[in-house]
Amino acid sequence: MKKLLLFGILLILAVSAAAGIIFVATDTPDASGKPGMPDPVATAVPSPGEWNPPDVPLYDPADFTIAASGPDLSPDDLFAAAITLLNNYTALFGNTVAPVSLSDSCLSEESRNLRGTLSDSALFASLVSEGSTGISSSVLTENEILAAYGFRVLPTGQTVTYAYTVTAGAGDAAYAAAGQSLQEWLHAVDELTKNAADSIVSRAAETEPVADSGWISSRGDIRDYGEFGRVGLHSAWYWDSGEQDHDWFYTTSEITMTPGTVTRNNFYKNHRFTLTIDPGYSNPGGNAPHLPGVSISGSAPTGGRDRQPAVCVLRSLSWITDIPDASFAFDCPAGGICKWEGTIHPFGNQAKQTFIFKAGVQITGSQSESRNGSTYTLSKNTVDVYHGFSDGLFSSGPDTNCTISQELHIRWHGGKYSSV
Numbered sequence: 001m002k003k004l005l006l007f008g009i010l011l012i013l014a015v016s017a018a019a020g021i022i023f024v025a026t027d028t029p030d031a032s033g034k035p036g037m038p039d040p041v042a043t044a045v046p047s048p049g050e051w052n053p054p055d056v057p058l059y060d061p062a063d064f065t066i067a068a069s070g071p072d073l074s075p076d077d078l079f080a081a082a083i084t085l086l087n088n089y090t091a092l093f094g095n096t097v098a099p100v101s102l103s104d105s106c107l108s109e110e111s112r113n114l115r116g117t118l119s120d121s122a123l124f125a126s127l128v129s130e131g132s133t134g135i136s137s138s139v140l141t142e143n144e145i146l147a148a149y150g151f152r153v154l155p156t157g158q159t160v161t162y163a164y165t166v167t168a169g170a171g172d173a174a175y176a177a178a179g180q181s182l183q184e185w186l187h188a189v190d191e192l193t194k195n196a197a198d199s200i201v202s203r204a205a206e207t208e209p210v211a212d213s214g215w216i217s218s219r220g221d222i223r224d225y226g227e228f229g230r231v232g233l234h235s236a237w238y239w240d241s242g243e244q245d246h247d248w249f250y251t252t253s254e255i256t257m258t259p260g261t262v263t264r265n266n267f268y269k270n271h272r273f274t275l276t277i278d279p280g281y282s283n284p285g286g287n288a289p290h291l292p293g294v295s296i297s298g299s300a301p302t303g304g305r306d307r308q309p310a311v312c313v314l315r316s317l318s319w320i321t322d323i324p325d326a327s328f329a330f331d332c333p334a335g336g337i338c339k340w341e342g343t344i345h346p347f348g349n350q351a352k353q354t355f356i357f358k359a360g361v362q363i364t365g366s367q368s369e370s371r372n373g374s375t376y377t378l379s380k381n382t383v384d385v386y387h388g389f390s391d392g393l394f395s396s397g398p399d400t401n402c403t404i405s406q407e408l409h410i411r412w413h414g415g416k417y418s419s420v
Helices: 075-093 109-115 172-204
Strands: 065-069 134-136 144-153 159-167 215-224 229-240 246-259 272-278 295-300 310-314 317-321 327-331 338-343 355-366 375-384 403-413 416-418
Touching: 065 075, 065 172, 075 134, 075 144, 075 159, 109 172, 134 159, 134 215, 144 172, 159 172, 172 215, 215 403, 229 375, 229 403, 246 272, 246 317, 246 375, 272 355, 295 310, 310 355, 317 355, 338 355, 355 375
Parallel strands: 159 215
Antiparallel strands: 065 144, 134 403, 144 159, 215 229, 229 246, 246 355, 272 338, 272 375, 295 355, 310 317, 327 338, 375 403, 403 416
């Protein structure tokens, strides 16, 4: 059984810096002012003094990154650009970048030195023969604006996605916060990229790897509800082909709730949330049904004792999460949707500061039927924060755009699961 290592991406919100648009690895903007699409093939050119291997394409993080912020973003265009980048990656490197194709910019000094000791066979070998990749699309509700978007393909083939949304009519401060939060995300992803690149070299040298290919993709969304507060949803998906007849998948979702500003001389406080994970979800267009033979074979947490932090384990995946201090309920009927509902005590510490809750499920699908080249939805993960914040007296919210949903589409092709 492959060991799965969960990478945490720290998303830090700050209300500062000016909003703008950054689009990496693209052509110049078109006449409409929208960012251009990535070139069909993105090949890095090493800078003077950098690692200069034989005539092979180089993986440079900048060539496989999208970062955009501002009031006029197109979710459809950005998602199409993300698919193009992942397709470019696959065309250039296959499942995983070989050590010879890693640019110096994504390696630690120790790994650069270690690479210099590798044999030619190790340098040119792609070390992962099979794997699972995919992309999470952006879904906006009515009166919701995408204010920042980030995407990167890591050298190990996994994808990371980030989105920051605001309500229609949001002011400059909200867009500035979105731009600053995107920069924080990029710094965290740079570290994640270096860990993944270092793991490729360490595998080639037969030392302990830093990263593992079982992780498919992750996505982080932040919704700014103005004076009520901010809500984040960060989901990750994993694959483990340790069984002959079935593919095992895992998904986790982490909720962050941060109460907002003062109103009527009183602070808003965290109040309630509902989290659902649905492996049986099928895309409404019919182009991405759920996995054949899908079933839920594990979930966590399933309860809380005296509202103490819960230790959660799904096979080789584990984490610790806080449990809401007022009430907590879990339900996962056979063949249904796993649901976690939490209420936070208005006078407890969880109400006044950022509250974090994390849950996950283990998913089983038919290996023979799932690996037929068709596109499938692995799961739909949703948080609902209707009246998620309250001032404890007269006001609570939000009333609209209360859900954040994330889903992942995957397809088996050429020895691995890949995005559409």
